[in-house]
Amino acid sequence: MPDTIEDGALVFIFLDAKRNWIRRVKTGEEFHSNKGIIKYDDLIGRPYGIRVRSHSGHEFQIHRPSPADVQIAMGRNTQIIYPKDAATILIQAGIGAGSRVVESGTGSGALTGILSRAVGKEGHVYTYEIREDMYLGAKKNLEKYGLTDNVTMYNKDIIEGIKETDVDAVVLDLATPWLLVDEAHRSLKPSHVLASYSPTIEQVMKTCKALGDSGKWGMIKTLEIFEREIMVRVNKTRPTTWMVAHTGYMTFARSLAVE
Ligand SMILES: C[S@@+](CC[C@H](N)C(=O)[O-])C[C@H]1O[C@@H](n2cnc3c(N)ncnc32)[C@H](O)[C@@H]1O
Numbered sequence: 001m002p003d004t005i006e007d008g009a010l011v012f013i014f015l016d017a018k019r020n021w022i023r024r025v026k027t028g029e030e031f032h033s034n035k036g037i038i039k040y041d042d043l044i045g046r047p048y049g050i051r052v053r054s055h056s057g058h059e060f061q062i063h064r065p066s067p068a069d070v071q072i073a074m075g076r077n078t079q080i081i082y083p084k085d086a087a088t089i090l091i092q093a094g095i096g097a098g099s100r101v102v103e104s105g106t107g108s109g110a111l112t113g114i115l116s117r118a119v120g121k122e123g124h125v126y127t128y129e130i131r132e133d134m135y136l137g138a139k140k141n142l143e144k145y146g147l148t149d150n151v152t153m154y155n156k157d158i159i160e161g162i163k164e165t166d167v168d169a170v171v172l173d174l175a176t177p178w179l180l181v182d183e184a185h186r187s188l189k190p191s192h193v194l195a196s197y198s199p200t201i202e203q204v205m206k207t208c209k210a211l212g213d214s215g216k217w218g219m220i221k222t223l224e225i226f227e228r229e230i231m232v233r234v235n236k237t238r239p240t241t242w243m244v245a246h247t248g249y250m251t252f253a254r255s256l257a258v259e
Contacts, residue, residue: 005043005062010145012065013038015058022065022073022145035060065145067117071110074141077134080110081173081197082247084227089171090118092223092252093193097122099168102187104128104158104180109138109147111173116147125151126167128158162187173197177251178210185216190257199248207251217253224249 005011007027014020015035023031025040036054043052048064065073068083081089089111095101097120106112106129115125129135135155142148154163158174162183169192170184177196184194194217198204204222211217225247229240 001064004045004047007044010065011043011048012063012069014061014063020069022069067114070113070145070147074108074110074113074145075137076108076110077137078105078107079199079248080108081114082227082244083114084225085197085247085250086111086114088223088225088250089195089197090114092250093169093171093195095119095169095171099123100126100164100166101169101171102126102128102162102164102167102184103171103173105130105134105174106138106153107134107173109141111171112138112151112153113142113145113147115171116142116149116151119150121150123150126154126162126164127151128154128156128162130155130157159183167192169193169195171195171197173248175203177203178206181207181210181214181217185214185255188255190255192255194253194255196251197248198251199246201249204249204251211251211253216256216258218256220251220253222249222251 010022010024012022013031025043029040031038035058036056038052038054043062050062051059052062053059071083095118099119100123101115101119103112103115103125106127112125112127119125132155139153159179164187166189167187170188196207208220211220228243231238231240
């Protein structure tokens with residue numbers, strides 16, 4: 001990745017935690033906000049991390065957008081998987097550079113974007129979405145942030161079948177994951193991970209029962225992750241008053257070899 005801001009690159013324009021934007025810089029064009037105008041020509045060729053002043057004197061920081069910045073900025077029509085849960089899925093499912101991953105549903109494409117960044121140029125993400133409106137919305141989101149090169153999107157019901165075999169991970173975020181335990185096993189390499197994200201305990205219980213009953217899965221476990229931000233102020237350092245109390249539960253299982 002280049003260290004300097006190139007014409008056509010995405011930048012994260014940061015004023016404060018609530019006022020920040022991801023934009024694509026273009027020669028001759030400008031960023032407009034109610035805190036002033038920044039000329040993209042004043043950014044191109046300079047390093048990420050610079051501070052610049054708008055024409056009205058407000059200071060902005062210009063950064064390279066992180067995966068979390070992109071995930072939060074994406075337009076969404078569904079509940080998305082948040083960075084704390086996405087990071088857990090990547091680690092627990094062993095998803096990294098070169099991985100081939102099947103995902104469903106695509107939803108808003110927030111997790112698809114994280115998977116795309118994680119697997120990189122050598123890897124690939126195959127994502128299945130049953131609803132055409134969601135499929136089109138996610139496609140638009142992923143195109144906007146340049147996350148389509150290593151992603152194949154299907155507007156299909158994954159229950160009809162997963163085309164890919166010998167994949168490194170299967171990640172599910174849909175209403176009925178328990179219907180997919182056999183199909184996910186058929187698609188995965190042995191001793192690789194199925195990750196299933198569900199917002200309710202009832203879904204988790206049905207999924208764990210189906211995984212156990214199938215006899216094809218080992219090391220079944222379910223996690224919930226809490227994230228609490230700490231407000232750091234002189235003599236007032238403490239957790240922030242409000243936190244996101246619930247996002248979802250994540251169930252992980254490893255595919256057993258069939259000999
Ligand atoms: C909660 S959203 C997924 C959000 C996504 N993980 C994200 O971070 O943006 C669930 C999606 O699964 C899709 N879905 C439900 N059942 C499906 C199926 N059988 N095949 C494919 N997609 C399905 C829904 O249409 C919906 O868009």
